Amino acid sequence: MANFKREQLAMSLFRRYEGNPILEAKDWPYPVNSVFNPAAIKLNGGTLLLSRVEDMRGFSHLTLCKSKDGLTNWQIDESPTLEADHDSREERWGLEDPRIIWLEEQGQFGITYVSFSEGGPVVSLAITKNFKTFARMGGMLPPEDKDACLFPRRFNGRFAMIHRPVVRGEAHMWISLSPDLKHWGDHRVLLRTRHAYWDGLRMGLACQPIEIPEGWLIFYHGVRGTTASQIYRIGVALLDKDQPWKVLRRSQEWVLGPRADYERVGDVSDVVFVTGATVHEDINKLYLYYGAADDKIAVAIADMNAVREYIMMCPEDD
Numbered sequence: 001m002a003n004f005k006r007e008q009l010a011m012s013l014f015r016r017y018e019g020n021p022i023l024e025a026k027d028w029p030y031p032v033n034s035v036f037n038p039a040a041i042k043l044n045g046g047t048l049l050l051s052r053v054e055d056m057r058g059f060s061h062l063t064l065c066k067s068k069d070g071l072t073n074w075q076i077d078e079s080p081t082l083e084a085d086h087d088s089r090e091e092r093w094g095l096e097d098p099r100i101i102w103l104e105e106q107g108q109f110g111i112t113y114v115s116f117s118e119g120g121p122v123v124s125l126a127i128t129k130n131f132k133t134f135a136r137m138g139g140m141l142p143p144e145d146k147d148a149c150l151f152p153r154r155f156n157g158r159f160a161m162i163h164r165p166v167v168r169g170e171a172h173m174w175i176s177l178s179p180d181l182k183h184w185g186d187h188r189v190l191l192r193t194r195h196a197y198w199d200g201l202r203m204g205l206a207c208q209p210i211e212i213p214e215g216w217l218i219f220y221h222g223v224r225g226t227t228a229s230q231i232y233r234i235g236v237a238l239l240d241k242d243q244p245w246k247v248l249r250r251s252q253e254w255v256l257g258p259r260a261d262y263e264r265v266g267d268v269s270d271v272v273f274v275t276g277a278t279v280h281e282d283i284n285k286l287y288l289y290y291g292a293a294d295d296k297i298a299v300a301i302a303d304m305n306a307v308r309e310y311i312m313m314c315p316e317d318d
């Protein structure tokens with residue numbers, strides 16, 4: 001049965017920043033078709049976005065944008081920050097949809113992004129200290145795979161990664177483990193698409209995992225197929241802090257979906273695609289950065305206590 005109190009909270013959890021969209025193609029220092037699906041982290045007291053940028057051939061690369069408050073006065077790199085190596089079969093048709101996590105043991109950032117390889121999309125890893133030089137670690141698992149992010153530390157001696165392979169045409173979220181960030185095993189399904197729900201067709205991790213006292217907060221996108229198109233919306237789950245392959249809670253309803261004009265109209269209509277998050281402890285707010293209709297970047301803001309209250313009202317996954 002619908003739970004109106006919880007649904008009311010889900011609907012009011014996020015507010016769209018009034019200056020949305022915060023970044024568009026016209027803001028770029030060089031000619032581009034679109035900017036969307038950015039990774040986000042806090043760095044040196046400011047916010048850093050690594051944005052997906054699509055050029056006029058339709059290939060994507062990644063470009064760094066910095067801002068003090070994470071909302072205004074973005075400084076955008078004058079040229080692509082991380083570009084595909086076109087001689088490599090792995091990166092043949094561009095780099096897409098990055099996520100960033102701080103790797104505690106390495107003291108460096110881990111960027112997981114989609115390389116559009118000759119065999120289909122694969123998830124690749126690059127490690128960096130300064131976002132100027134990048135150590136490319138290559139593709140991690142075979143195609144088709146997307147929507148991946150590492151966790152910041154090991155669990156029982158192994159690193160963990162959430163990702164979204166497509167198996168038998170089904171697109172669920174998986175979690176895999178590795179001793180060295182290179183060799184991956186113990187693959188298991190983490191969250192499944194739910195028939196007839198808003199996330200019934202496909203799903204994938206949204207931004208990087210967010211640690212809260214109750215566990216790991218995991219935002220994800222869910223897709224519903226309609227007679228006209230596909231609608232991309234955002235839901236949330238809670239994973240166990242020490243064993244993140246255990247799902248403790250999962251939202252039945254979405255918490256953010258396309259409603260504003262800039263989310264409804266664009267290169268791909270009706271898409272809200274979250275890829276980055278920052279937590280601002282001083283004001284107790286969560287900022288979610290997302291691609292709006294696949295051609296601009298917007299931000300949605302929530303009160304961290306309300307998000308925690310909401311996820312604890314959600315049931316276990318069924």
Ligand code: BMA
Nearest residue numbers: 037097232268271273291294
């Ligand atoms: C997904 C990804 C995203 C994109 C979304 C909506 O499959 O390719 O990059 O934003 O579709 O078009």
